[in-house]
Amino acid sequence: KNEVEQSPQNLTAQEGEFITINCSYSVGISALHWLQQHPGGGIVSLFMLSSGKKKHGRLIATINIQEKHSSLHITASHPRDSAVYICATRRGAQKLVFGQGTRLTINP
Amino acid sequence: GAGVSQSPSNKVTEKGKDVELRCDPISGHTALYWYRQSLGQGLEFLIYFQGNSAPDKSGLPSDRFSAERTGGSVSTLTIQRTQQEDSAVYLCASSLTSGANNEQFFGPGTRLTVL
Numbered sequence: 001k002n003e004v005e006q007s008p009q010n011l012t013a014q015e016g017e018f019i020t021i022n023c024s025y026s027v028g029i030s031a032l033h034w035l036q037q038h039p040g041g042g043i044v045s046l047f048m049l050s051s052g053k054k055k056h057g058r059l060i061a062t063i064n065i066q067e068k069h070s071s072l073h074i075t076a077s078h079p080r081d082s083a084v085y086i087c088a089t090r091r092g093a094q095k096l097v098f099g100q101g102t103r104l105t106i107n108p
Numbered sequence: 109g110a111g112v113s114q115s116p117s118n119k120v121t122e123k124g125k126d127v128e129l130r131c132d133p134i135s136g137h138t139a140l141y142w143y144r145q146s147l148g149q150g151l152e153f154l155i156y157f158q159g160n161s162a163p164d165k166s167g168l169p170s171d172r173f174s175a176e177r178t179g180g181s182v183s184t185l186t187i188q189r190t191q192q193e194d195s196a197v198y199l200c201a202s203s204l205t206s207g208a209n210n211e212q213f214f215g216p217g218t219r220l221t222v223l
Contacts, residue, residue: 031209041197043214050209086151095141095153095164096212 003027006087006099014107019074021102023087026068033096034061034072035086043086046072077106110134112215114200120221121190129185129218133202140183141203141212142175146196154198157183158206190222 007022023032034046047054047061049070054061058077063070074081082105088096113132121127133140142154153167157177168174172191177183187194197217203210 033212035214041219042216043199045211045213048209048211088151095156095167096143096151097153098143098151100150 002100003097004087004089004099006085006102008102009100010103010105012105012107013077015078017077017106019077019081019104019106021072021085021087021104023070023072023099024068025070025087025089025097027089027091029068029089029091031090032063032070033088033090034070035088037084037086037101039083046085074104079106079108082106112200112202112213114198114215114218116218117216118219118221120223122223123192124189126186126188127190127220129187129198129220131183131185131200131202131215133181133183133200134213135181137202137204137213138180139203139206139210139212140177141201142183142185143199143201144196145199145217146193149196151199154185156206187220190220192222195220195222 004025031050033048036044036046049063058075060073084101084103086101087099090096115130140157143151145151155175156164159180160177172188175185197219199217200215201212203212
């Protein structure tokens with residue numbers, strides 16, 4: 001079992017739908033990151049959180065430390081949201097441990 | 109440029125050759141990370157620098173892999189005697205410090221293909 005598990009692995013939805021991507025982890029962490037990777041390969045950091053909830057535009061990230069679970073939500077999804085979304089955890093001060101990613105496709 | 113840069117963007121090499129991959133972090137960022145993304149695989153950690161020292165080299169897959177950082181800035185990842193399984197996208201990231209609450213900023217990556 002991977003230290004960081006994401007679900008689903010693949011998700012296809014219609015434009016406008018509400019999207020949820022889940023991330024579960026097995027060890028205590030200092031922070032959790034949500035990253036976005038577009039087809040060209042570039043990675044953008046969306047959120048870094050250690051408790052509660054953060055919102056940026058149509059994106060919302062939540063984390064429940066007790067349950068070792070985080071979710072990334074996209075409201076009013078759009079085809080340009082199509083990308084791979086990656087959850088990564090951080091223990092202590094150093095490296096990230098990555099989930100396998102969720103490939104999201106939003107159809108017009 | 110304000111972001112993390114990497115060079116080359118693409119590298120094709122023959123099995124057995126040595127390659128060097130370069131990372132220029134964001135100016136002032138003291139922490140620098142190397143990651144690898146193999147085809148169809150997730151991202152994996154290789155090595156991390158705080159300043160010029162590497163407190164965590166635990167992700168380097170073999171002794172053919174080495175990295176250095178000089179002047180607290182540019183880092184070079186060297187792969188000796190490349191093998192086909194080394195083919196991957198090598199990503200560099202930097203953060204202001206290595207503290208847990210510091211966001212990591214990623215470079216565009218170097219796509220390495222070993223023939």
